[in-house]
Amino acid sequence: MSIQQNILVAVDAVVFGYMNANLHVLLVKRKGSTFHKEWALVGGFVLDDEPLTTAVKRELKEETGVQLDYLEQLYTFGDTVDRDPRSRVISVAYFGLINSSKIVPIGDTDAMEAKWYPVNELPDLAFDHSAILSAALNRLRAKLTYQPIGFDLLPNEFLFSELEQLYVTLLGKDIDRRNFRKKIMSFGFLEETSLFKQKKSGRPAKLFRFNDLKYRELESKGIYFDL
Amino acid sequence: MSIQQNILVAVDAVVFGYMNANLHVLLVKRKGSTFHKEWALVGGFVLDDEPLTTAVKRELKEETGVQLDYLEQLYTFGDTVDRDPRSRVISVAYFGLINSSKIVPIGDTDAMEAKWYPVNELPDLAFDHSAILSAALNRLRAKLTYQPIGFDLLPNEFLFSELEQLYVTLLGKDIDRRNFRKKIMSFGFLEETSLFKQKKSGRPAKLFRFNDLKYRELESKGIYFDL
DNA sequence: ACATTATGCGTAATTTTTACACAAAAGTAA
């Protein structure tokens, strides 16, 4: 078998972070010849002997230094704009989340190269990255309602009101605080800590923790988590 | 930008058909040098200027002559066995369904090259095709419960008992005939025809038809279809 | 005509979801 192909394989990552009660995406300013100085998703070409997820993590490390808490394959975009005029590129897009307490503020200087953008204040993006980002947003919102994925966007210990706020922000619809709490607690993967957190005013609130082990145990029993 | 890559891009299709009250998969017997005479999914290399779905349809036509009623991207398998020892291959897997009345019996001769296999009597498969098939089965089963995808496996006109049987077979759990019917009918995308079908014995049953337009209208209103 | 097979309904019990209000624990300002 002797196949001659001229298609390049790339990976792109849509990485979401949650800060200031808002969803953010990690973008980098391109330095290459194509789309020079434009904002784009983190990504790049896959090495010959490199697994796809390894490629994603490598690019992420090289370009931003960020480490992921959640990563899954999103979709493969193959019928799109070329990166290099001489060759077609197909891009395997990934979708990642990062724990908000691990977020390193980057790109606040003038010589910035990577930056967290609020999803409702996005700049124009290079390539078809707007389409990829849009697909990732849909996936995130859909997944949020049947998989406890929101915890990967919060710090390890968080207030119930923060969790609630996250859902309100990402799903864009109101939640009844009491019913929400009842539902989440009924799943059994959240545990109270002995810690409290005091805001500027109001009653101090318990901090909660997501018990990943417990979650996996429940999941393996085929239990569903509809919100 | 001058990238030298040695990765080949292929597509593979897991095509499901439903016949004799059983789910089947379309397999082909390989003729190439690698995995010669072994059974495999339909697939092949993507042409340089060819969209991915076009490649899937082309391979399908070339190798089996089958036309699809439903096609969606499944997953990209990239960390797997090489097809060609000289190069790495990543494969974008697709997932397709075919209307059971369009199924052409193939491969019943001795010189067969393509064949419908019942999913519970599968032969060993070439490459990592077992893993791909398994992912497709999971996707099919999951999707069946929130999207009216089962109709693409049935003839245009079908009995309610056939639809019910399909769900029982694919989901592997019992269904209350009356509740099932109520639920499906409540969605509003099934319509009665004036036709009847007579089995060997028993009361003749109405034939139903899936109204795709109506479905899309409902779907665009954001209505969900949980089973 | 009688037994057998499969279709086509309707209603009551149970479970899940939704709606809704008030007390408790802090800070702040008079």
Place this chain on the structure above:
DNA sequence: TTACTTTTGTGTAAAAATTACGCATAATGT
């Protein structure tokens, strides 16, 4: 120290959805 504001924490009743369940109808075969 008291009154006011802010935020957390909980329970119950109404409504909706799901589940369980039985019997009449329309054919075939003997």
